[in-house]
Amino acid sequence: MKRFAAFEDSALMARLQRLARTEIDLQERIQTRIREAELERRWVSSDPAYQRLAAALKQVRNELRDTEQEHLTRMGTSAAGVFAAV
Numbered sequence: 001m002k003r004f005a006a007f008e009d010s011a012l013m014a015r016l017q018r019l020a021r022t023e024i025d026l027q028e029r030i031q032t033r034i035r036e037a038e039l040e041r042r043w044v045s046s047d048p049a050y051q052r053l054a055a056a057l058k059q060v061r062n063e064l065r066d067t068e069q070e071h072l073t074r075m076g077t078s079a080a081g082v083f084a085a086v
Contacts, residue, residue, distance in 0.1 A: 020064065022060050027057065030057060033050045033053055034050065037049075
C-alpha cells in the first residue's frame, strides 16, 4: 500500500502495537460505558458516548487490519527475497 510506503519496518511494528493497545483500551471503555448506561436505564445503542466509542473502535480496527495487511505483505516480500537468493 502506498499509504505505508514511508514507514520503516520498525515504525510499522510500533504502529501495530499502538493500535492493538488502543483497541483493547476502547473495548474496555465501551464495556464500562455499557454498564453505566444500563445503570442509568438508558438504551445503550442510542447513548452518545457509546456511539462515539464504538465509532472510534471501528476506525481503529480498520487501521489495524490495513497495517497488519501491509506487515504481512512486507513479510512475504522479504521471504521471497530470501528464497530467491538461495
